Structure formats: C-alpha cells, structure tokens
Amino acid sequence: MAAPLLALLDGTIADVTSPLVRADDLGVVRGDGVFDATLVRRGADGAPHVRDREAHLDRLERSAEILQLPAPDRAGYQRAIDALVAAWDFDARPEALIRLVLTRGPESGGDPTAFALMAPLAGSAVEERERGIAITLLGRGHDGDEVAAMPWLLPGAKSLSYSINMAAKRHAVQHGFDDVVFVAPSGRLLEGPTSTLVIDRGGRLLTPSQDGILASITLEHLMRDAPHAGLEVAFAALEPADLLSADGAWLLSSGRLLAAVTSVDGEPLPRSPLDGELRRILDV
Template identity: 85%
Template sequence: MSAPLLALLDGSIVDVAHPIIRADDLGVVRGDGVFDATLVRSGADGAPHVRDREAHLDRLERSAEILQLPAPDRAGFDRAIDALVAAWDFGAEPEAIIRLVLTRGAESGGGATAFALMAPLGASAIAERQRGVAITLLGRGHDGDEVAAMPWLLPGAKSLSYSINMAAKRHAAQHGFDDVVFVSPAGALLEGPTSTLVVDRGGRLLTPRQDGILASITLEHLTRDAPAEGLDVAFETLSPDDLRASDGAWLLSSGRLLARVTSVDGQPLPVSPHDPALRRLLDV
C-alpha cells in the first residue's frame, strides 16, 4: 500500500511524518475542527478524477460556518488537491481518499490549521462494494428533529469530533457486523456513522428525513441522476421494521460509494432489483 501524501495550502507536498500541528491544536485536544473527504480515482481514459470536488468544498465551508470557524481558504485547498493528485501514483493505487482538514488552531492563538491528506482507499471499502455489508442497529440518544433544534450539537456539520461514530463501528465489528445504522429514541432510522441509508420499499427508493443528519453528497448524486433510470428518491420517516421488510437496502458514502445491506442484526435482506441501476448511477 502506498504511503499517505500530505499537502499544505500553498500547494507544497510535505513528508507525512513531518510535524505540522502544535500539541495544543484545538483540533487535536478538543476535536474542534471540521473535515471533508472525497474519492479520487483513475478514469477510463487514465486521467484522475476528483469526485464531486466542488460539492465537498461547499460542504467544508458549511461545516466551518456551523462551528464558527474561519472560512476555508478555498483556493488554497484547490492548490493542495491539485498537488496531491499530481504526485499520486495511480498505477499502484487507482483509488484514493483526500481528506480536507480545518481546525481552530493552537489554543494560545495564531490562526487556523489547514491541510489535505491523501491515502489509498481501504481494501475493505472496495470489497464491501461487491459483497455488501451486514449491519446492526444501534441507538443514538437523540431524535433527528431534536438535534436539528440544538445548534450546539452541530447538526449538519462534518466535525472532527468523530469518536462516537468510530466507537459504534468498533462495537459492530466486535459483534460480527460490518457497519451500523443509528436509530432515534422514537424508533426512527437515522444514518450510519459514515454513511447514508437508502431503502427499496416496493420499488420506491426511500431515505430517512434529513433532520439532524449530515447532508450526503453521494445521496445528492443519486437523487439528481435517478430519474434517468426511471427512479426517484424520497425522504420519509422509516422504522427498523421498514428496513427489515424492504426489498433491499444500501449504505452510501463518498469513499465506498455503494454497499448493499445483506442483513440487519442477522436477518437476511434480499437483493433489490434496482441494485444494478444504482451501481450504474454511482459508477461503482
């Protein structure tokens, strides 16, 4: 596996082992910062393509605004992305993830910290596109509409405070599952730690309402292009029973793109007849 590449906003490539963050950076000691991540892959013509580049930069800006961080230096992040793509060996690693990071900076002052990091897409993410994922349902502790009304809980922001999400993924793995979908106290399906849920119910593609849920760029892509396949995506309140009784379901994310849900807490799910269409639409 290729080593990660690190770029600063002036477009320079820095050794990933070289320290660029102070020990008192608030992104490190308090998770006070935001990030976004986008897939980069070698296209059919051999040229690299940064997927939904502008949409990810837009979401980084929205996340920064929610946390009242300085507006990201968009031109600087563009320079960093271009430098990483130019330096990457797509022959060795044809798919990679670029993470755009912005923190509040050192606690003692001095301004924000910003950089971009490029690493190979994990082998498990690539495998899960083909074999699917076995998921478990876990409680999240807040209803979506409650979170949406509490701006201090940062609804809609992709913040660096990801420890709960990662703990949920570890809990799932320890119990033999690949991934998680969160459930609200009222019993409504929400999102995964790093993914969005889409359910096929009688030929209708449904996804949970977006109250308190991070906007998914991959879902936006699907919603925009689904009519070309005679499909539409609708937002509805969904329960665990809706998922278990569905004709199929998927988890969508920027890196993995699309992974079919094979089972829910051990109960198998069928393969939706629309699975090939979604794979075409998302270029899986």
C-alpha cells in the same frame, strides 16, 4: 499500506512524517475542527477524477460556518488537491481518499491549521462494495429533529469529533457486523456513522429525513441522476420494520460509494433488483 501524501494550501507536498500540528492545537486537544473527504480515481478516459470536488468544498465551508471557524481558503484547498492528484501513483493505488482538514488552531492563539491528506482507499471498502455488508442497529440519544433545533450539537457539520461514530463501528465489528445504522429514541432510522441509508420499497427508493443528519453528497448525486433512469429518491420517516421488510437496502458514502445491506442484526435482506442500476448511476 502505502504512505499517505500531505499537501499544504500553497500547493506544496510536505513530509507526512514531519510535525505539522502543534500539541496544543484545538483540533487535537478538543476535536475542534472540521473535515471532508472525497474519492479520487481514474475515469474511463484514463485521467484521475476527484468526485464531486466542488460539493465537498461547499460542505467543508458549511461545516466551518456551523462551528464558527474562519472560512476555509477554497483556492488553497484546490491547490492542495491538484498537488496531491499530480503526485499520486494511480498505477499502484488506483483509488484514494483525500481528506480536507481545518482546525481552530493553537489553543494559545494563532492561525487555523489547514491541510489535505491523500491515502489509499481501504481494501475493505472495495470488498464491501462487491459482497455487501452486514449491519446492526444501534441507539442514538437524540431524534434528528431534536438535534436540528439544538445548534450547539452541530447538526449538519462534519466535525473532527468523530469518536462516537468510530466507537459505534468498532462495536459493530466486535460483534460480527460490518457497519451500523443509528436508531433514534422515537424508533426512527437515522444514518450510519459514515454513511447514509437508502431502501427499496417496491421499486421506490426511500431515505431517512435529514433533519439533524449530515447531508450526504453521494445521496445528492443519486437524487440528481436517478430520475434520468426513471427512478426517484424520496425522504421518509423510516423505522426498523421498514428496513427489514424492504426489497433491498444500501449504505452510501463518499469512499465506499454503495454497499448493499445483506443482513440486519442477523436477519437476511434480499439484494434489490435495482442494485445494478444504482451502481450504474453512481459509477461504482
């Protein structure tokens, strides 16, 4: 895997192997910080494009506000993104992810830590776009609307505290699956560790209600552009039976973009006849 590129908010490219974060940084010792990530790749015009750049910066700002962090230096992150894109070798690695990171800074006091990191998109993400993914359903301790009423649980924030999400994905892989969709105690479907669920029910596109769920920028993209193709995406209270009886389903995310769900806990799921249209809409 090619080495990632690191940029500071003044627009300089830094040595990714040199120390940047202090050992007592609260982002390291407590996961006290936020991040966002967006895909960068060449467009049809041959120029590199940062997908939904402004929307990801907006979400970084919302996440920082939820955690009561200082407002991100938006202009600085713009400089960092531009520097990374200018320095990236798109011939060698045509798709990459840029992560925007902001922590509370050193525990002993000081400025927040802020940087942007660009790394190649994982080959598995590209493969899963094409072949689809096998998912498993795993329980999560709270219903979405319960979390929404508990601001101390940081609903809607993309925080650095991602250990549970990553543990869920590791559990899935260890048991022969590619990814996860969480299920609330009420039995309602929620989201994946790093993705959003959309199902096709008789030509209607449905996605779980987003109470207490991180707002998906890829879903927003789909909801904005689907009507131009005669499709509509609606929020709904979905349960596992809705997924298992669907005409197809997908997981959406900023890096992988769109991956068809091929099975749920070993039960095969058909590929939706709308799969090609959603790929066109999302420019997969």
